[in-house]
Amino acid sequence: MLTFLRSAAGTFIAKILLGLLILSFAIWGVTGASFNLSGNTIASVGSSEIKVIDFQREFLGEINRMSEQFGQRITPQQALQFGIDRQVLSRMINQATLDDRARVYGMGVSHDKISAEILNDPTFTGADGKFDPSRYQWLLQNAGMSETTFLKSQKNTYLRQQVIDTFIAGVPVPKVLESAIARHFNEERTVDYIEIDIRDIAPVTAPDDATLQSFFEREKATYRAPEYRSLTLLPISAKDFGGTGDVSDEEVRAIYEQNKARYIVPETRKIRRISFDTPQKARAASDKIKAGQTFDALVSEIGLTAEDVDLGTLRRDQMIDRKLADAAFALPLQTASDVIDGDFTRAIVYVDAINGGETRSLDVVADEIRQDIAAEKNNQKLVERYDAIEDARAAGNTFAEIAEKFSLKLMTIKDVSETGSLLAGGELDVSTPGRDRLLQDAFRTDVGVENDVIEVNRNGFVWFEVTEIKPSRDRLLEEVKATVTEDWIRLEIQKTVDARAETLLKELQSGKSLETMASELGRAVSQASGIKRNQPVDGLSGAAVQQIFQGPTGHKASAPGDLPNQAFLIVVKDVAAGATVLPKEQADNLRTSLQNDLIETYITQTRETVGTSINAGALEQATNLDGSSRNQ
Template sequence: MIQIFRRFFSSKLGLAITLAFLGLIALAFASMDVSGNATFSGVSGGDRVAVVGDQKVGTADLANRTTSALDRLRQDDPTLSMKAFVEQGGLEEVLDQLISRYAVGNYAQEHGLRAGDNLVNSEILKISAFLGADGNFSQDAYRQVLAQQGLTDAMVRGDLRDSLLQQQMIDPAVSGVRLPTKIAKHYAALLRERRKGAIALVPSAAFAPKDDPTDEQLKAFYDENRARYIRPERRTIRYASFGIGSLDESVEPTEAEIAARFKRDASEYAAKETRTLTQLIVPTQDAANTLRDRIAAGASMETVAREAGFSTTSIGPVSQSDYEDSSSAAVAKSVFEAERGAIAAPARSGLGWHIVRIDKIDRTPAKTLAQVSGDIRTALLEEKRIAALADLSARVEEQIDEGAPMSEVAEQLGVKVSTTPALTADGRVYGQPGQGVPPELSGTVETAFQMREGEPQLAEVVRGQTFLIFEVGEITPSASAPLSDIKDQVIAAWRLSEGSRLAREAADRIIGRLGGDEPVATLAASVRQEEKPLPPAENVDLTREQLAAAQNGQVPAPLALLFSMAEGTSKRLEAPNDLGWFLVDLDEISVGELADDDPIVASAKRQLEATATQEYSDQLVAAMRDELGVERNDSAIQAVRKQLTGEN
């Protein structure tokens, strides 16, 4: 997981020293001070975790940025806890990035580089979150975003100023990095490199003790490996849903209400007539009369229009009022007085004289109250339900705001309060990965993991139909599982750990035989000489290209080791989770020839230049840190760690 975190802080130019400003805008949390009375460089240093040159790195800054980094990672893994993040080195990673950022800014200022207010203002104007409805910078939007994120104008400007100084210091130093094609060709040839060897596994299970550990042994092993058994935070959610059945009065429409609605919408139920038309517009009345006479004599309207240099337009179906809006009252009157198939008498609008053919007439008779009573009843019922539920939900929300307990509100509504099993932040039942929350709660889990106990909230599940009251029931913080709960699991892990120690000794014996006084010819033969039956060695014959293609870029650790060893050597590699030891024996390396114009050379050149750019950037930042001097305040760092993990 921490590798994901490290990749998050990398940019294409290798600016691993910066925590991006936009990330701060999106994820910053309100500042929190960490008190302490330790002394640091002769001064009370509880408010700083480090000093870079003469600039303090505050405890609040470190806490805020660590929280922001965790929030970014939680987008991919909602169950990741702060304790697990810190245990995996996240806090140290953030601190290192923060120190580097301060170093670059401080170094830039010492050497006369500046990022003035006008430059900072221009950067603020570019940030889309600060734009108003008209697309321009909005002071109100700026204040609102800062208030939502717990930021101040000074904090925003400080971050932008640092980012601008970093650009001035780093970009010129690492731009234009180029490597000779000869070097690129040398490394590109490695992609066509073929390696032959063998890989074997010495499993810990083959050497694991059968007996249980003593209580002292088990306790010591558990204490040393407590981080393995960290459980995510779990919460139960108490909830109750209500809808139309919770209303205390009927919302069925009365006959009087139906009649009133029919009267209100009388125009909707009146007789209607729409027409489909073909229209030609000319500039003068004489031209209109001449063309109309030709059409009336049997000529095609489209042909007449084309010969006169005009074109026709199809319209409709359209009512008289709508057609009048797009032409004029005179044109609409003439058109709607003509019969189907006729050419209406030319009339004038602001566009010119209209020659219109009536292609089709659709007439809808008026509807009576009896005919539309059912439709009106259905529409009124839906409206009254929505209004009544809105009033009810408003009353419920008012009760909640006034501090009424959820059980009391549910009792008044006549609904049952249910409680979920313990849930993790990704909406799954803890201990049952295949089981999730009820569908009506799917949108509330994220909110529930930000709430406090006993503070119910109201949510609309199905718009206008169903509402939900929910609150956090029991909160179980992220922590290592008690030994008593996972004793069998820890015993199994202890056995593998003990077996791993003995498996390592066996691995050393096997490798020793390959290069001893009486060397064994192959890894497979050496494995067979062990007293315990072990899995046989497997031969490997691959090129780097084949390896990458077969594994989709995810290369197993033993194969990665095989392709990084010297020819004729043998090494051992520990398998994860005490599963055993891999033995890797490399017999032969062969490299093919590459043409200068092989596309793989150009690709390798680009990759090497990017790597060189990153390396130059890292070296430059390291040099700045060395010149300015960095002092760490371990007691303050420990205080931040305890604050974030809840150990205070």
């Protein structure tokens, strides 16, 4: 849960550059490392300190995250062997470095700003898509984090991004570098090729029993029966608490009056705009309109098209230029403005249509409000039911006792594998509560173990227990003989096709033409042009595209296909230099890489300048969670 909340916590400012802070810059052996810190402080950078309790929370969170990733519980001792403690400390030192700079630079962010971002964070929305206070408090509670701590973490993250933005904003990419990379990726090649497939080899028939048995023994693990587990589920959902029947008209009316602004339909206007590069041209155009010329006639006279001047139908807040927005939304219908000296352009605007601007009546929105109120009530009941079930579990009640106490229905799943296949045939129903997470967690526990609850679609929970385990086992050949035979034939065909392609390649390299080979095989030579690195090409495999760039003009190669029983013979016919400008996505990636380099350099140099101290004794004590020694 803590891992989930942390991943959600940074959503509203999770710019890609902040991802760099999870990397582990070298901190061991830094100049200024010292033991002159208090016992509850692990490290400091300038005036920023990293407390033992904060480090332990991050360290345990990282252990939990990696345990989920590897599918088994990582012990604190294993975490030390993996170097997780140093990775976490490195990340926290990098963050502390930015915290120190934010303090020195006098940066700040208002409480209202942080609160507004949290209210809009999808992590905390309920089933109705709106901020759910109950869900917010539940997530904080289960993460073991107070609201004060959470708000502080959000504030720090925001301030760190501000520090980063001060020195990476507007950083240009060197033209020489961009040009060299662009030439590499934009180089285009033309090739001739022929496809080699099952038509070019002798028929492959089923093997004799000895060959099949030998193949089966080598590949026995492939045909091994999976482990199957039987489960009992205890699901609850907000839907269990009914519809909108317990919402009174008075409640609906009260919510409507309290939130009337929500039901105002924003005014939109269909707007056209003519921009001018000089005040004289703008004034002359305005005078013509005042003298009676229509806006359409003016557009034609200037030589513009309808698309040139059409801004579309917009709300006021959708117009970037505030001066143009103010003027356009003050105009009467089908009226042109005077000349507007906007923030970005000098223009005349015209309003073709005005829509909205009225308040939706209670009668119109009553059902919507009733559903919102019911959803909020049901979510509150869900949280209360969750707490009651957790209390019952803590008191030692069985699933059957809990189900009887709260009138719930238990679900049973008989013999399911980790991938969701059932021993009886078919797949576990996709509507099973928390299906994917359930399968993952069910195969990371054991019979008799009390397991963590699984949240389902933000409006429900499911508890589960493993009731039976059928271990994985080796199957006998007789059980899977048909499948094994099919696999042997398939692999033998592919092996034979590949061997045929290699034989033909040697002939090609010895001077035989591709056209002659194609004629002998009874097919035509195909050609592909405009091929670029790492880009798919219709008719060619990814391996073939890679081979095309392994040599100059005249390069000859073979490559496996993407389809079974397929290979290619290739001859590079032409190499053409590409454009020296990168596409936007690649240019953005290059810029991000350079910015990350700048961030790393900045943090490293700042640590050295302001001084970094590490309390090795406190670090060892903070990571000795299971009483083991770091030196064992």
